[in-house]
Amino acid sequence: MRKFKPTVLTIITALLFSLLAGCSSSTKTPTTAQATGGAHTEKAEKIASLSIHLTNDLLALGITPVGSVIGGKAKDFLAHVADRLHNTKKLGVAADPDMEALLALKPDMILVDEEFAGQDLDKYNKIAPTHMFSLDEGTWRDHLRALGQMLNREQQAESFIQEYEAQAERVKSLIKEKTGATTAMAIRVSAKELRVQGMKRPLGPLLFEDLELQPANGVEKIQKAYEVISQEVLADYDPDLIFVIVNVEEDAKKVFEQLQVNPLWLGLRAVKENHVYVINEQPWLDYSALGSKMALDEAEKLFAK
Amino acid sequence: MEILSARRRKAFAVGGLMLAVAICTMVLSLNTGTIWLSPITIVQTLFGFGDADAAMVLFDYRLPRILVCALAGIGLAVSGSILQGISRNSLADPGILGLHAGASCGLIVFITFFRSLEDPLALFIPLFTFAGGTIAALLIFLLAYNRQTGLQPVRMILVGIAVTAGFSAISLFFSLRLDEDTYSFTSRWLVGSVWGRDWENVYALFPWVTIFTCYSLWRARILDAFSLGDERAIGIGVALQRERLWLLLSAVALSSASVAMVGGVGFIGLVAPHLAKRLVGSTAKYQIPVAALIGLIILAAADMIGRTLFLPNSIPAGVIVAAVGAPYFLFLLVKAKS
Numbered sequence: 001m002r003k004f005k006p007t008v009l010t011i012i013t014a015l016l017f018s019l020l021a022g023c024s025s026s027t028k029t030p031t032t033a034q035a036t037g038g039a040h041t042e043k044a045e046k047i048a049s050l051s052i053h054l055t056n057d058l059l060a061l062g063i064t065p066v067g068s069v070i071g072g073k074a075k076d077f078l079a080h081v082a083d084r085l086h087n088t089k090k091l092g093v094a095a096d097p098d099m100e101a102l103l104a105l106k107p108d109m110i111l112v113d114e115e116f117a118g119q120d121l122d123k124y125n126k127i128a129p130t131h132m133f134s135l136d137e138g139t140w141r142d143h144l145r146a147l148g149q150m151l152n153r154e155q156q157a158e159s160f161i162q163e164y165e166a167q168a169e170r171v172k173s174l175i176k177e178k179t180g181a182t183t184a185m186a187i188r189v190s191a192k193e194l195r196v197q198g199m200k201r202p203l204g205p206l207l208f209e210d211l212e213l214q215p216a217n218g219v220e221k222i223q224k225a226y227e228v229i230s231q232e233v234l235a236d237y238d239p240d241l242i243f244v245i246v247n248v249e250e251d252a253k254k255v256f257e258q259l260q261v262n263p264l265w266l267g268l269r270a271v272k273e274n275h276v277y278v279i280n281e282q283p284w285l286d287y288s289a290l291g292s293k294m295a296l297d298e299a300e301k302l303f304a305k
Numbered sequence: 306m307e308i309l310s311a312r313r314r315k316a317f318a319v320g321g322l323m324l325a326v327a328i329c330t331m332v333l334s335l336n337t338g339t340i341w342l343s344p345i346t347i348v349q350t351l352f353g354f355g356d357a358d359a360a361m362v363l364f365d366y367r368l369p370r371i372l373v374c375a376l377a378g379i380g381l382a383v384s385g386s387i388l389q390g391i392s393r394n395s396l397a398d399p400g401i402l403g404l405h406a407g408a409s410c411g412l413i414v415f416i417t418f419f420r421s422l423e424d425p426l427a428l429f430i431p432l433f434t435f436a437g438g439t440i441a442a443l444l445i446f447l448l449a450y451n452r453q454t455g456l457q458p459v460r461m462i463l464v465g466i467a468v469t470a471g472f473s474a475i476s477l478f479f480s481l482r483l484d485e486d487t488y489s490f491t492s493r494w495l496v497g498s499v500w501g502r503d504w505e506n507v508y509a510l511f512p513w514v515t516i517f518t519c520y521s522l523w524r525a526r527i528l529d530a531f532s533l534g535d536e537r538a539i540g541i542g543v544a545l546q547r548e549r550l551w552l553l554l555s556a557v558a559l560s561s562a563s564v565a566m567v568g569g570v571g572f573i574g575l576v577a578p579h580l581a582k583r584l585v586g587s588t589a590k591y592q593i594p595v596a597a598l599i600g601l602i603i604l605a606a607a608d609m610i611g612r613t614l615f616l617p618n619s620i621p622a623g624v625i626v627a628a629v630g631a632p633y634f635l636f637l638l639v640k641a642k643s
Contacts, residue, residue, distance in 0.1 A: 072489060092619075095490060099366050103358060126361065192481070219409035 051113035056288035174303040181240035185216035191251030198222030202287035244268040323598035334609040370502035380563035382600025385574025387556040390528035398575035403468035411437025430571035431565035438561035451538035494568040497623015501566030512563040525589035570623040572630025638640040
């Protein structure tokens with residue numbers, strides 16, 4: 001019996017390495033066939049989008065994709081664009097797209113988001129030419145322009161952006177007139193936690209660049225999508241204007257109701273002056289051309305005289 | 306002799322039947338998916354006469370996933386058989402003993418502290434789950450070991466329950482701090498979602514499952530000796546503690562490698578050996594192969610149902626297994642009482 005010991009130990013060690021080696025080979029070549037757009041123009045008829053945000057960029061250009069992934073939380077197309085995607089095939093969630101459904105569509109072009117699809121680029125390229133976007137690089141305007149160039153819709157892209165900038169100017173002055181606010185912050189209430197939205201997408205660029213609101217004291221340090229905070233520190237931010245996103249779940253609504261009678265909350269300047277605006281998860285958190293535009297549409301109504 | 310050969314005949318008959326069912330399940334599973342392929346197309350494609358799209362669907366998407374399920378099903382079932390053998394407790398299972406909890410904790414620790422390294426998940430999840438599983442097994446062994454009486458089966462189960470609770474608490478603590486997207490991946494993994502679906506995962510899992518299954522078959526007589534009780538087993542010349550430690554390590558290796566690829570699928574390690582025992586008796590030599598085939602059938606079928614029944618949203622295979630396995634577990638408990 002004694003001599004088995006080293007043998008079994010050796011086998012276990014060898015296997016551990018084989019497991020590692022086997023796995024590592026799976027990801028050895030993160031192919032960088034990244035399309036930054038512009039280099040070539042294609043006339044693609046059937047486009048499949050593996051990012052809900054790129055889908056909405058396409059819609060902004062007047063193109064309906066033949067297939068698109070669905071929102072991971074909603075388990076469906078995002079509510080604010082669902083009526084435009086009646087004829088679009090659902091391809092599962094971005095983190096785990098339905099490859100067979102994608103193949104069955106026989107698309108001419110596939111659009112993917114680097115965050116989710118970066119490692120599987122080879123698989124997509126086998127189905128159709130695939131263009132990868134990094135949504136963290138540049139703004140949605142860059143993504144929209146790149147798409148416009150790729151799909152011969154440069155004109156639509158430019159006019160969409162121009163209209164957007166004009167609308168942003170209008171909303172900016174509406175906010176000024178109605179509230180006189182200069183500093184702002186956005187918080188998101190879920191059953192689990194309270195978040196302050198930071199400077200990065202989805203909400204930062206819209207509030208602090210497009211609408212030129214000043215980030216409330218401390219928000220400028222959050223150089224990411226959001227940070228989780230405790231209710232006690234809300235007072236440290238003390239902005240003129242607060243946007244509140246309450247998650248759709250019932251529990252989140254209860255948490256917000258409790259927050260609203262909390263003395264901490266009632267002591268905030270924005271609350272006292274009645275400058276709290278409740279906004280919806282969608283379109284506000286949909287960082288895309290169409291999502292941003294629809295957020296401005298809602299803002300125009302919120303701050304109307 | 307008469308009785309023995311009758312048992313042998315029965316074992317081979319049942320084994321053959323299970324093999325047929327397993328093959329049917331896998332073929333049926335190859336047949337299901339978003340794209341409809343006729344059985345004829347599948348056979349043509351398997352032998353290299355299909356069109357490119359059908360080949361892509363079969364060889365790139367479906368076959369590796371089915372093989373991962375099959376291997377993991379075998380791994381979990383054999384792991385359960387070994388654990389039930391060495392602990393002499395028919396309720397032992399890698400999930401109940403805390404090996405899955407240890408492996409899950411390994412995953413959560415990885416996600417919490419090392420996710421930002423942007424390394425490929427495939428490389429690190431198996432490493433961390435194996436580490437977690439091994440730590441859990443070592444804890445169980447150390448806490449359940451007594452110098453006079455050795456590793457006591459009942460103690461092992463009790464310690465396992467405590468270890469599970471401890472690891473689950475740590476996992477819960479860390480998972481509450483994850484952001485939404487990471488949490489949803491993790492929670493799907495925890496309940497058993499087959500994420501390993503490429504050929505690399507098949508290659509990575511294959512040697513583990515084959516080698517340790519063979520090891521357990523080679524030690525089948527020792528497993529049988531365990532059922533006699535510790536003293537008698539020592540009496541017939543079994544180096545009890547050492548054998549038990551190696552078999553325990555094999556069970557850890559089998560379950561951790563499987564869990565790394567398919568997530569925390571419970572109950573297979575419990576149900577498969579049980580059904581096998583009812584079908585062919587408790588002789589390990591016959592029980593383990595039949596349990597392995599049952600495990601394969603259960604997991605392959607559960608994954609097939611999970612990814613097709615509720616399209617476009619797939620549900621994790623582990624949920625399906627639990628939905629069937631939990632009532633069976635209760636049935637066993639009630640039956641044992643009466």
